[in-house]
Amino acid sequence: MVSRVIPVDPFDLVIFGATGDLARRKILPGLYRRYLAGQVPETSRIIGSARSEMDHAGFRDFVAEAIAEFLPKARQDGQTLQRFLEHLHYIPVDARGDGGWAELAGFVRRDVVQAFYFSVAPSLFGDIAERLHGYGVANAEARIVVEKPFGRDLDSAKALNATLALHFAESQIYRIDHYLGKETVQNLMAVRFANILFEPLWNARHVDHVQITVAETVGVGGRGAYYDKSGAMRDMVQNHMMQLLCLIAMEAPYRFDPDAVRDEKLKVIHALQPVRPEDIVRGQYRARTGVTPEPSYAEDAENPASTTESFIAMKVAIANWRWKGTPFYLRTGKKLRARASEIAIVFKEVPHSIFEDEEGWRENVLSIRLQPNEGMTLSVMIKEPGPGGMRLTEVPLDMSFAEALGEDGTDIPDAYERLIMDVIRGNQTLFMRGDEVEAAWAWTDPIIAGWEARGEKPKPYDPGSSGPEDALMLLHRDGRRWREIRE
Protein backbone atom coordinates (compact mmCIF):
# COMPACT_ATOMS: atom_id res chain seq x y z
CA MET A 1 0.00 0.00 0.00
CA VAL A 2 1.51 3.34 -0.98
CA SER A 3 0.71 6.25 1.31
CA ARG A 4 -0.71 9.22 -0.53
CA VAL A 5 0.56 12.73 -0.04
CA ILE A 6 -2.04 15.44 -0.42
CA PRO A 7 -0.34 18.74 -1.29
CA VAL A 8 -1.10 21.82 0.78
CA ASP A 9 -1.39 25.44 -0.32
CA PRO A 10 1.72 27.66 -0.26
CA PHE A 11 2.33 29.03 3.22
CA ASP A 12 4.47 31.24 5.41
CA LEU A 13 5.03 29.48 8.72
CA VAL A 14 6.60 31.55 11.48
CA ILE A 15 8.01 29.60 14.40
CA PHE A 16 8.44 31.63 17.59
CA GLY A 17 10.95 29.89 19.82
CA ALA A 18 12.66 28.52 16.72
CA THR A 19 15.92 27.85 18.53
CA GLY A 20 14.21 25.94 21.35
CA ASP A 21 14.19 22.25 22.04
CA LEU A 22 10.82 21.41 20.51
CA ALA A 23 11.65 23.23 17.28
CA ARG A 24 15.00 21.47 17.06
CA ARG A 25 13.76 17.99 17.88
CA LYS A 26 10.34 17.89 16.27
CA ILE A 27 9.06 20.87 14.32
CA LEU A 28 11.99 21.57 11.98
CA PRO A 29 12.99 17.93 11.28
CA GLY A 30 9.28 17.18 10.79
CA LEU A 31 8.97 19.91 8.19
CA TYR A 32 11.96 18.48 6.36
CA ARG A 33 10.24 15.09 6.22
CA ARG A 34 7.13 16.71 4.76
CA TYR A 35 9.40 18.43 2.24
CA LEU A 36 10.93 15.09 1.30
CA ALA A 37 7.43 13.69 0.89
CA GLY A 38 6.69 16.47 -1.59
CA GLN A 39 4.08 18.15 0.56
CA VAL A 40 5.74 21.53 1.03
CA PRO A 41 5.07 23.73 -2.02
CA GLU A 42 8.19 25.32 -3.47
CA THR A 43 6.91 28.83 -2.82
CA SER A 44 6.43 28.19 0.91
CA ARG A 45 8.66 29.68 3.56
CA ILE A 46 9.53 28.75 7.11
CA ILE A 47 10.56 31.71 9.18
CA GLY A 48 12.37 31.10 12.44
CA SER A 49 12.07 33.71 15.12
CA ALA A 50 13.48 34.00 18.62
CA ARG A 51 15.24 36.54 20.76
CA SER A 52 18.77 35.54 19.83
CA GLU A 53 20.43 37.43 17.01
CA MET A 54 21.13 35.22 14.02
CA ASP A 55 21.09 35.67 10.26
CA HIS A 56 19.38 33.46 7.69
CA ALA A 57 22.57 31.51 7.07
CA GLY A 58 23.10 30.91 10.79
CA PHE A 59 19.57 29.58 11.11
CA ARG A 60 20.02 27.29 8.12
CA ASP A 61 23.14 25.83 9.74
CA PHE A 62 21.20 25.35 12.97
CA VAL A 63 18.41 23.52 11.13
CA ALA A 64 20.85 21.37 9.12
CA GLU A 65 22.41 20.24 12.41
CA ALA A 66 19.03 19.51 13.95
CA ILE A 67 18.09 17.38 10.93
CA ALA A 68 21.38 15.51 11.08
CA GLU A 69 20.88 14.84 14.78
CA PHE A 70 17.21 13.92 14.85
CA LEU A 71 16.66 12.45 11.40
CA PRO A 72 19.80 10.42 10.83
CA LYS A 73 17.96 8.01 8.55
CA ALA A 74 16.34 10.65 6.35
CA ARG A 75 17.67 11.44 2.91
CA GLN A 76 20.24 14.13 3.42
CA ASP A 77 22.01 14.25 0.10
CA GLY A 78 23.46 17.74 -0.31
CA GLN A 79 21.06 18.91 -2.99
CA THR A 80 17.77 17.99 -1.37
CA LEU A 81 18.75 19.36 2.00
CA GLN A 82 20.10 22.49 0.35
CA ARG A 83 16.85 23.04 -1.52
CA PHE A 84 14.91 22.66 1.73
CA LEU A 85 17.19 25.08 3.57
CA GLU A 86 16.50 27.72 0.93
CA HIS A 87 12.95 27.86 2.27
CA LEU A 88 14.23 28.87 5.70
CA HIS A 89 14.67 32.40 7.00
CA TYR A 90 15.26 33.99 10.37
CA ILE A 91 14.08 37.22 11.91
CA PRO A 92 14.83 37.95 15.57
CA VAL A 93 12.02 39.53 17.58
CA ASP A 94 11.58 40.64 21.14
CA ALA A 95 8.29 39.09 22.25
CA ARG A 96 7.83 41.70 24.99
CA GLY A 97 9.25 44.72 23.19
CA ASP A 98 9.23 46.36 19.77
CA GLY A 99 12.41 44.90 18.33
CA GLY A 100 12.07 43.01 15.07
CA TRP A 101 8.29 43.25 14.62
CA ALA A 102 8.36 45.79 11.81
CA GLU A 103 10.90 43.61 9.95
CA LEU A 104 8.71 40.57 10.47
CA ALA A 105 5.66 42.45 9.21
CA GLY A 106 7.59 43.49 6.11
CA PHE A 107 8.73 39.94 5.46
CA VAL A 108 5.70 37.72 6.05
CA ARG A 109 3.40 37.58 3.02
CA ARG A 110 -0.26 38.38 3.56
CA ASP A 111 -1.60 36.63 0.48
CA VAL A 112 -0.64 33.04 1.40
CA VAL A 113 -1.69 30.74 4.25
CA GLN A 114 -0.19 32.21 7.39
CA ALA A 115 0.61 30.08 10.42
CA PHE A 116 2.33 31.23 13.61
CA TYR A 117 3.67 28.51 15.85
CA PHE A 118 4.02 29.64 19.49
CA SER A 119 6.74 27.27 20.63
CA VAL A 120 7.35 29.46 23.66
CA ALA A 121 6.34 29.68 27.33
CA PRO A 122 2.59 30.32 27.74
CA SER A 123 3.43 33.54 29.59
CA LEU A 124 4.42 34.96 26.17
CA PHE A 125 1.27 33.93 24.27
CA GLY A 126 -0.53 37.19 24.99
CA ASP A 127 2.43 39.41 24.09
CA ILE A 128 3.01 37.68 20.78
CA ALA A 129 -0.66 37.52 19.84
CA GLU A 130 -1.04 41.23 20.52
CA ARG A 131 2.01 42.16 18.43
CA LEU A 132 0.98 39.99 15.50
CA HIS A 133 -2.01 42.27 15.10
CA GLY A 134 -0.49 45.48 16.43
CA TYR A 135 2.28 45.38 13.84
CA GLY A 136 0.01 44.15 11.08
CA VAL A 137 1.84 40.84 10.63
CA ALA A 138 -1.20 38.57 10.71
CA ASN A 139 -3.97 38.57 8.12
CA ALA A 140 -7.61 37.88 8.94
CA GLU A 141 -7.30 34.12 8.41
CA ALA A 142 -3.93 33.63 10.15
CA ARG A 143 -3.68 30.49 12.26
CA ILE A 144 -1.85 30.27 15.53
CA VAL A 145 -0.52 27.06 17.05
CA VAL A 146 -0.07 26.80 20.79
CA GLU A 147 1.63 24.09 22.78
CA LYS A 148 0.96 22.46 26.08
CA PRO A 149 1.07 23.12 28.95
CA PHE A 150 -2.13 25.01 28.29
CA GLY A 151 -2.45 26.38 31.81
CA ARG A 152 -1.79 24.53 35.04
CA ASP A 153 -5.35 24.61 36.33
CA LEU A 154 -8.79 25.78 35.27
CA ASP A 155 -8.23 29.42 36.16
CA SER A 156 -4.95 29.77 34.28
CA ALA A 157 -6.38 27.92 31.25
CA LYS A 158 -9.38 30.26 31.22
CA ALA A 159 -7.05 33.25 31.41
CA LEU A 160 -4.99 31.93 28.48
CA ASN A 161 -8.12 31.29 26.43
CA ALA A 162 -9.36 34.78 27.19
CA THR A 163 -6.03 36.33 26.20
CA LEU A 164 -5.92 34.51 22.88
CA ALA A 165 -9.57 35.32 22.23
CA LEU A 166 -8.75 39.03 22.38
CA HIS A 167 -6.77 38.64 19.19
CA PHE A 168 -7.89 35.47 17.40
CA ALA A 169 -11.16 33.64 16.79
CA GLU A 170 -11.48 30.05 18.04
CA SER A 171 -11.40 28.88 14.42
CA GLN A 172 -7.87 30.31 14.15
CA ILE A 173 -6.47 28.71 17.30
CA TYR A 174 -4.80 25.29 17.07
CA ARG A 175 -4.04 23.84 20.52
CA ILE A 176 -1.67 20.96 19.95
CA ASP A 177 -1.87 17.68 21.77
CA HIS A 178 0.65 15.66 19.82
CA TYR A 179 -0.98 12.37 20.87
CA LEU A 180 -3.82 13.21 18.51
CA GLY A 181 -1.32 13.26 15.66
CA LYS A 182 -0.14 9.70 16.24
CA GLU A 183 -1.03 7.26 13.49
CA THR A 184 -2.63 4.75 15.83
CA VAL A 185 -4.70 7.31 17.62
CA GLN A 186 -6.36 8.31 14.39
CA ASN A 187 -6.71 4.71 13.48
CA LEU A 188 -8.70 4.23 16.63
CA MET A 189 -11.38 6.40 15.08
CA ALA A 190 -11.15 4.59 11.75
CA VAL A 191 -11.48 1.19 13.40
CA ARG A 192 -14.42 2.28 15.52
CA PHE A 193 -16.36 4.20 12.91
CA ALA A 194 -15.50 2.57 9.59
CA ASN A 195 -16.28 -1.02 10.66
CA ILE A 196 -19.54 -2.56 11.71
CA LEU A 197 -17.75 -5.24 13.77
CA PHE A 198 -16.87 -3.31 16.87
CA GLU A 199 -19.69 -0.86 17.48
CA PRO A 200 -22.25 -3.42 18.75
CA LEU A 201 -19.72 -4.60 21.33
CA TRP A 202 -18.38 -1.17 22.26
CA ASN A 203 -20.26 -0.67 25.51
CA ALA A 204 -20.58 -1.74 29.12
CA ARG A 205 -22.59 -4.85 28.21
CA HIS A 206 -19.61 -6.37 26.41
CA VAL A 207 -16.52 -4.49 27.55
CA ASP A 208 -15.32 -5.53 30.99
CA HIS A 209 -12.83 -2.71 31.32
CA VAL A 210 -10.38 -0.54 29.39
CA GLN A 211 -6.71 -0.04 30.18
CA ILE A 212 -4.69 2.88 28.88
CA THR A 213 -0.97 2.69 29.57
CA VAL A 214 1.66 5.19 28.52
CA ALA A 215 4.92 3.91 29.96
CA GLU A 216 8.26 5.61 29.46
CA THR A 217 11.78 4.52 30.35
CA VAL A 218 13.20 8.03 30.53
CA GLY A 219 13.31 10.02 33.74
CA VAL A 220 12.78 13.74 34.10
CA GLY A 221 16.48 14.64 34.12
CA GLY A 222 17.05 17.83 32.15
CA ARG A 223 13.49 19.11 32.53
CA GLY A 224 13.09 18.54 36.27
CA ALA A 225 12.33 22.19 36.98
CA TYR A 226 9.28 22.18 34.69
CA TYR A 227 8.18 18.67 35.58
CA ASP A 228 8.33 19.15 39.34
CA LYS A 229 5.65 21.83 39.03
CA SER A 230 3.37 19.61 36.98
CA GLY A 231 3.79 15.89 37.69
CA ALA A 232 2.26 13.04 35.73
CA MET A 233 -1.28 14.29 36.31
CA ARG A 234 -0.74 17.65 34.65
CA ASP A 235 1.92 16.51 32.20
CA MET A 236 0.17 13.42 30.79
CA VAL A 237 -3.28 12.70 32.24
CA GLN A 238 -5.02 16.05 31.82
CA ASN A 239 -4.13 16.10 28.13
CA HIS A 240 -2.74 13.03 26.33
CA MET A 241 -4.47 10.33 28.38
CA MET A 242 -7.70 12.30 28.51
CA GLN A 243 -7.70 12.60 24.72
CA LEU A 244 -7.18 8.87 24.31
CA LEU A 245 -9.96 8.16 26.76
CA CYS A 246 -12.29 10.50 24.87
CA LEU A 247 -11.64 8.84 21.52
CA ILE A 248 -12.40 5.42 22.97
CA ALA A 249 -15.45 6.46 24.91
CA MET A 250 -17.14 9.02 22.66
CA GLU A 251 -20.31 8.47 20.65
CA ALA A 252 -20.08 8.47 16.88
CA PRO A 253 -19.87 12.07 15.65
CA TYR A 254 -22.39 12.79 12.92
CA ARG A 255 -19.46 13.31 10.59
CA PHE A 256 -15.69 13.61 10.69
CA ASP A 257 -15.72 17.32 11.15
CA PRO A 258 -13.80 19.39 13.73
CA ASP A 259 -16.71 20.53 15.83
CA ALA A 260 -18.70 17.33 15.49
CA VAL A 261 -15.75 15.32 16.84
CA ARG A 262 -14.88 17.80 19.54
CA ASP A 263 -18.50 18.08 20.71
CA GLU A 264 -18.53 14.32 21.32
CA LYS A 265 -15.21 14.36 23.15
CA LEU A 266 -16.43 17.18 25.36
CA LYS A 267 -19.49 15.16 26.38
CA VAL A 268 -17.20 12.39 27.59
CA ILE A 269 -15.18 14.79 29.73
CA HIS A 270 -18.37 16.15 31.23
CA ALA A 271 -19.46 12.61 32.06
CA LEU A 272 -16.28 11.75 33.97
CA GLN A 273 -17.01 11.09 37.61
CA PRO A 274 -14.92 12.67 40.35
CA VAL A 275 -12.18 10.19 41.27
CA ARG A 276 -12.15 8.81 44.80
CA PRO A 277 -8.79 9.07 46.63
CA GLU A 278 -8.65 5.27 47.00
CA ASP A 279 -8.86 4.94 43.21
CA ILE A 280 -5.57 6.73 42.59
CA VAL A 281 -2.00 5.60 43.17
CA ARG A 282 0.83 8.07 42.79
CA GLY A 283 4.45 7.05 42.61
CA GLN A 284 7.91 8.57 42.48
CA TYR A 285 10.97 6.73 41.19
CA ARG A 286 13.85 5.82 43.46
CA ALA A 287 17.52 6.00 42.57
CA ARG A 288 18.98 3.08 40.66
CA THR A 289 21.82 1.48 42.53
CA GLY A 290 24.43 -1.01 41.38
CA VAL A 291 26.86 -0.87 38.50
CA THR A 292 25.03 1.82 36.57
CA PRO A 293 23.57 4.10 39.23
CA GLU A 294 20.98 6.70 38.26
CA PRO A 295 19.56 9.56 40.30
CA SER A 296 16.21 9.42 42.05
CA TYR A 297 13.31 11.59 40.94
CA ALA A 298 13.99 14.05 43.76
CA GLU A 299 17.61 14.35 42.62
CA ASP A 300 16.57 14.80 38.98
CA ALA A 301 14.11 17.48 40.05
CA GLU A 302 16.68 19.03 42.39
CA ASN A 303 14.04 19.11 45.07
CA PRO A 304 14.78 16.70 47.96
CA ALA A 305 11.36 17.24 49.54
CA SER A 306 9.41 16.89 46.28
CA THR A 307 5.96 15.31 46.55
CA THR A 308 5.39 15.42 42.78
CA GLU A 309 4.38 12.14 41.12
CA SER A 310 6.39 10.64 38.27
CA PHE A 311 3.84 7.81 38.06
CA ILE A 312 0.09 7.69 38.34
CA ALA A 313 -2.47 4.94 38.07
CA MET A 314 -6.16 5.59 38.43
CA LYS A 315 -9.59 4.10 38.01
CA VAL A 316 -11.97 6.34 36.17
CA ALA A 317 -15.72 6.00 35.76
CA ILE A 318 -17.80 7.49 32.96
CA ALA A 319 -21.33 8.20 34.01
CA ASN A 320 -23.36 7.65 30.88
CA TRP A 321 -25.51 4.91 29.34
CA ARG A 322 -22.75 3.44 27.24
CA TRP A 323 -20.13 3.05 29.95
CA LYS A 324 -21.94 2.73 33.26
CA GLY A 325 -20.14 -0.08 35.11
CA THR A 326 -17.08 -0.33 32.83
CA PRO A 327 -14.02 1.14 34.53
CA PHE A 328 -11.24 2.81 32.59
CA TYR A 329 -7.87 2.25 34.22
CA LEU A 330 -5.20 4.78 33.31
CA ARG A 331 -1.51 4.38 34.05
CA THR A 332 1.49 6.45 33.05
CA GLY A 333 4.96 6.96 34.44
CA LYS A 334 8.64 7.66 33.93
CA LYS A 335 11.49 5.17 34.37
CA LEU A 336 9.27 2.16 33.94
CA ARG A 337 10.20 -1.25 32.60
CA ALA A 338 9.75 -0.43 28.90
CA ARG A 339 8.67 2.33 26.55
CA ALA A 340 5.28 1.04 25.65
CA SER A 341 1.95 2.72 25.11
CA GLU A 342 -1.15 0.69 24.67
CA ILE A 343 -4.89 0.93 24.84
CA ALA A 344 -6.49 -2.40 25.71
CA ILE A 345 -10.21 -3.02 25.37
CA VAL A 346 -10.81 -6.10 27.52
CA PHE A 347 -14.05 -7.85 26.66
CA LYS A 348 -16.29 -9.82 29.02
CA GLU A 349 -16.52 -13.57 29.43
CA VAL A 350 -18.76 -15.59 27.16
CA PRO A 351 -22.13 -15.96 28.90
CA HIS A 352 -21.81 -19.72 29.22
CA SER A 353 -18.83 -21.93 28.47
CA ILE A 354 -19.59 -25.14 26.62
CA PHE A 355 -16.00 -26.33 26.88
CA GLU A 356 -14.45 -28.15 29.77
CA ASP A 357 -11.12 -26.43 29.29
CA GLU A 358 -11.87 -23.46 31.50
CA GLU A 359 -8.19 -22.91 32.19
CA GLY A 360 -7.19 -22.28 28.61
CA TRP A 361 -9.85 -19.63 28.24
CA ARG A 362 -8.83 -15.97 28.10
CA GLU A 363 -10.96 -12.93 27.50
CA ASN A 364 -10.84 -11.30 24.05
CA VAL A 365 -8.67 -8.21 24.07
CA LEU A 366 -8.40 -5.56 21.40
CA SER A 367 -4.98 -4.02 21.93
CA ILE A 368 -4.09 -0.80 20.18
CA ARG A 369 -0.37 -0.13 20.38
CA LEU A 370 0.62 3.51 20.10
CA GLN A 371 4.34 2.88 20.31
CA PRO A 372 6.59 1.20 19.56
CA ASN A 373 5.47 -1.16 16.75
CA GLU A 374 2.28 0.76 16.07
CA GLY A 375 -0.56 -1.55 15.32
CA MET A 376 -3.55 -3.48 16.58
CA THR A 377 -4.04 -6.97 17.85
CA LEU A 378 -7.27 -8.76 18.55
CA SER A 379 -6.79 -11.82 20.69
CA VAL A 380 -9.25 -14.62 19.93
CA MET A 381 -9.71 -18.12 21.29
CA ILE A 382 -9.27 -21.11 18.99
CA LYS A 383 -8.88 -24.82 19.44
CA GLU A 384 -5.35 -25.85 20.20
CA PRO A 385 -4.21 -27.51 16.98
CA GLY A 386 -3.72 -31.28 16.82
CA PRO A 387 -5.17 -34.22 18.69
CA GLY A 388 -5.72 -34.24 22.43
CA GLY A 389 -9.31 -33.17 22.72
CA MET A 390 -10.90 -29.75 22.71
CA ARG A 391 -8.32 -27.57 24.40
CA LEU A 392 -8.43 -23.84 23.94
CA THR A 393 -5.64 -21.49 23.07
CA GLU A 394 -5.37 -17.81 22.41
CA VAL A 395 -4.07 -16.48 19.10
CA PRO A 396 -3.54 -12.87 18.03
CA LEU A 397 -5.11 -11.45 14.90
CA ASP A 398 -2.28 -9.09 14.32
CA MET A 399 -2.14 -5.96 12.25
CA SER A 400 1.04 -3.98 12.35
CA PHE A 401 0.53 -0.66 10.58
CA ALA A 402 4.08 -0.49 9.35
CA GLU A 403 3.70 -3.86 7.63
CA ALA A 404 0.27 -3.02 6.30
CA LEU A 405 1.64 0.16 4.78
CA GLY A 406 4.46 -1.82 3.22
CA GLU A 407 6.94 0.35 5.02
CA ASP A 408 9.45 -0.21 7.76
CA GLY A 409 7.68 2.15 10.08
CA THR A 410 10.17 4.99 9.72
CA ASP A 411 8.01 6.48 6.98
CA ILE A 412 4.93 6.83 9.15
CA PRO A 413 4.74 10.60 9.63
CA ASP A 414 5.57 11.78 13.10
CA ALA A 415 2.70 13.32 15.06
CA TYR A 416 4.07 16.85 14.79
CA GLU A 417 4.56 16.91 11.06
CA ARG A 418 1.10 15.57 10.47
CA LEU A 419 -0.45 18.16 12.75
CA ILE A 420 1.47 21.04 11.21
CA MET A 421 0.14 20.05 7.79
CA ASP A 422 -3.38 20.02 9.27
CA VAL A 423 -2.82 23.59 10.45
CA ILE A 424 -1.84 24.63 6.93
CA ARG A 425 -4.93 22.87 5.57
CA GLY A 426 -7.08 24.59 8.16
CA ASN A 427 -8.37 21.37 9.68
CA GLN A 428 -8.94 21.60 13.44
CA THR A 429 -10.28 18.08 14.01
CA LEU A 430 -7.14 16.89 15.78
CA PHE A 431 -6.70 19.97 17.93
CA MET A 432 -8.25 20.75 21.28
CA ARG A 433 -10.97 23.33 21.50
CA GLY A 434 -10.86 25.87 24.34
CA ASP A 435 -13.90 24.39 26.13
CA GLU A 436 -12.38 20.89 26.00
CA VAL A 437 -9.20 22.04 27.70
CA GLU A 438 -11.17 23.87 30.36
CA ALA A 439 -13.42 20.88 31.01
CA ALA A 440 -10.37 18.65 31.38
CA TRP A 441 -8.91 20.99 33.99
CA ALA A 442 -12.25 21.23 35.77
CA TRP A 443 -12.10 17.46 36.28
CA THR A 444 -8.39 17.40 37.19
CA ASP A 445 -8.28 20.34 39.62
CA PRO A 446 -10.25 18.81 42.52
CA ILE A 447 -8.16 15.63 42.33
CA ILE A 448 -4.92 17.59 42.71
CA ALA A 449 -6.47 19.85 45.35
CA GLY A 450 -7.41 16.71 47.32
CA TRP A 451 -3.79 15.48 47.42
CA GLU A 452 -2.59 18.86 48.46
CA ALA A 453 -5.18 19.19 51.21
CA ARG A 454 -4.35 15.72 52.55
CA GLY A 455 -0.59 16.30 52.24
CA GLU A 456 -0.25 13.06 50.29
CA LYS A 457 3.16 11.79 49.28
CA PRO A 458 3.74 9.54 46.29
CA LYS A 459 4.84 5.92 46.85
CA PRO A 460 8.44 5.12 45.89
CA TYR A 461 9.07 2.63 43.08
CA ASP A 462 12.14 1.09 41.53
CA PRO A 463 13.31 2.26 38.13
CA GLY A 464 12.72 -0.45 35.56
CA SER A 465 9.65 -1.74 37.44
CA SER A 466 5.94 -1.43 36.62
CA GLY A 467 5.41 1.26 39.24
CA PRO A 468 4.49 0.99 42.93
CA GLU A 469 2.96 -2.22 44.29
CA ASP A 470 -0.22 -0.37 45.19
CA ALA A 471 -0.88 0.19 41.49
CA LEU A 472 -1.18 -3.57 41.05
CA MET A 473 -3.66 -3.67 43.92
CA LEU A 474 -5.84 -1.11 42.19
CA LEU A 475 -6.82 -3.84 39.73
CA HIS A 476 -6.34 -6.91 41.93
CA ARG A 477 -8.98 -5.71 44.31
CA ASP A 478 -11.41 -5.62 41.36
CA GLY A 479 -10.37 -9.15 40.32
CA ARG A 480 -8.42 -7.83 37.31
CA ARG A 481 -4.77 -7.43 36.37
CA TRP A 482 -2.75 -4.93 34.43
CA ARG A 483 -1.38 -5.97 31.10
CA GLU A 484 2.33 -6.42 31.08
CA ILE A 485 4.42 -3.39 30.14
CA ARG A 486 6.65 -4.58 27.32
CA GLU A 487 7.95 -3.45 23.99
Ligand code: BG6
Ligand atom coordinates in the same frame (compact mmCIF):
# COMPACT_ATOMS: atom_id res chain seq x y z
C1 BG6 B 1 5.05 15.26 26.53
C2 BG6 B 1 5.36 15.24 27.99
O1 BG6 B 1 3.89 16.00 26.28
O2 BG6 B 1 4.87 13.93 26.06
C3 BG6 B 1 6.59 14.39 28.27
O3 BG6 B 1 5.57 16.56 28.46
C4 BG6 B 1 6.43 13.02 27.66
O4 BG6 B 1 6.84 14.28 29.67
C5 BG6 B 1 6.01 13.11 26.21
O5 BG6 B 1 7.68 12.37 27.78
C6 BG6 B 1 5.68 11.73 25.66
O6 BG6 B 1 5.50 11.83 24.27
P1 BG6 B 1 5.77 10.58 23.32
O7 BG6 B 1 5.30 11.01 21.98
O8 BG6 B 1 7.25 10.31 23.39
O9 BG6 B 1 4.99 9.45 23.89
